[in-house]
Amino acid sequence: MIRILYTYPYKNDMKNLIFLISFIMIGINSLGIDEKAEMKNLILKIRDESPKNFIIIPQNGTNIYFQKKGEVDKELLGAVDGITQESLFYGYPKYGEKTPYEGKKSLLKNLKILKSLDKVIMTVNYTNSNYGKWRSKNLAEDNSFLNYCPKDREVTEIVEDVFGKNTEDITSLSHAKNFLYLLNPEKFRHRAKYIDVLSKTTYDVLIIDLYFKGIELTKDDLDKLRVKPQGGRRLIIGYFSVGEAEEYREYWKEEWDKKLPEWILYENKNWGGNYIVKYWSKEWRGIIEEMLIKYIDTGFDGVFLDTIDTYESFGKEE
Template identity: 35%
Template sequence: MKNAAMALLVLLIVGCSNNDDDKDTSGAVGDRDFKQDMRDFVIGISQTAKAVDADFFIIPQNGIELVTTKGEEDGAPATAYLNAIDANGQEDLLFGYDNDDQATPAETVSYLKSYLDISKNSGNTILVTDYVSTPSKITTSYQNNAASGYISYAAPERALNVIPASAPRNENADVITSLSQAKNFLYLINPENYSSKQAFINAVCATNYDALIMDLYLEDVTFTAAEIAQLKNKANGGKRVVICYMSIGEAEDYRYYWDASWNSTKPSWIAAENPDWPGNYKVQYWNADWQGIVYKNSDSYLSKILAAGFDGVYLDIIDAFEYFE
């Protein structure tokens, strides 16, 4: 929480939910370990996906405190969690934490890196997205992230809706089959600037990024396995890995799973709307109904991603535990 008013709102919401009617395991708030609930959620997604495809990448974004057992910088590594994931995504590490194109405070950089390095030292890849547009700052972002052993992307727009005009850093013609081989990545989850799936495919296939993070949908239509196969081709003849974005800490009212009745009466496990992203709602992510939507049902979001032939999943709103804490 970045201000006292929001913190008070959270306390009121949590306090009102802590009553005898909420003491079932799927919906209770009460005395929970919210970080462990999220670790367990990610581990469950990983186990389910890797049972289908052992090489499928699991990449949680933000919420980096989960890599230690107590969520503390000097804590013991959370081994089961670290073993279940293949990488950590981190936004705003060097630029964008307070404002886009503005350097992140040094103490914040140090704090985040202390956790990121725990994950890196356990064998995971670190994918950093800095929101930066000034050319000299873009250079600084790439150089400093590389010096830390991280793969980074300098996103010119926080909406993640454009492909930068410049070539990827460390452009290459390699055939990429694992995240550890990737030297760069493109984060393009908002396809609003493309009139069709084919236009999106053509734009991406004209680039040489080693990894692509994208959405499963364009205008409510899923990309097919054949289309994802096309997207794996780099312009120079190499191959890239293609990873699908999925939010697991918020429900989005524009997704296929959103029931129209929720517009007037939401399930008890849907909490407050995200003030920064209208239409996105915090969820009690440990709830059985929500986890069914995400990965436990036969027609779950994860099953759709696997069926489409993606190489991995990029899990967002991992830091939802902060809201409930």
């Protein structure tokens, strides 16, 4: 099919060039890769390779829980404990901005359905204004969602205002009344200080990275974090990007800086240093397995699966 196009008499015409590119992409798609199905398979694989009570919380990409006719994918939904959505009320298209109604309409519809099926819904709204935080909290509460508003887009600081503080033991995600979302502790100079400050927060759930400035947290670190200062145990969930490779991770190889391997496609233009991957590739699955083992062995109660909406990126790029 491509060979015929190359002999087209008007091959220098821009329309024909676009036509050619379209046919090439059709050819690529015809190889049988269903990106949505492959992301589902990856999540199911993580579930299968995790302990029985290990918590799994994917973020964004809510359409993955729905089949073509709008029916809920019960197999996938049964594999996760909670679902997180960014910028539902605030933070899209920019930090601090109120998300337009059209931008949240379908998301909110999906989340309400998933909530009705007993899934914990967690929203991360990017605003630091008093009104934005108040409004986000109330809108989340109206829908029985949990809510967190980071101080900045890079999520580098701890928000001290805790809504729904309690002394109960949190043994299941469904028991949680609040959560902390801290991805980049770069503002802390020393790990000991970072752990100390975290341990003094009163959140029911801590979503944090396995690493502090390239050094893995230990079981002792997690033990210090596991008990809330007001009493009661909490859950510690490890951040885990499954749709993008990050050049600052220990799995990143120096030679990739010069030439990316075939399964790493291109850099995310919105997040420097993050690269869209073929998450169905053998190489990436191997990295996922190794990372998952580390989270389990270190004592995390579960993993927070970010960038599952990467499956939507392929269509956008095309």
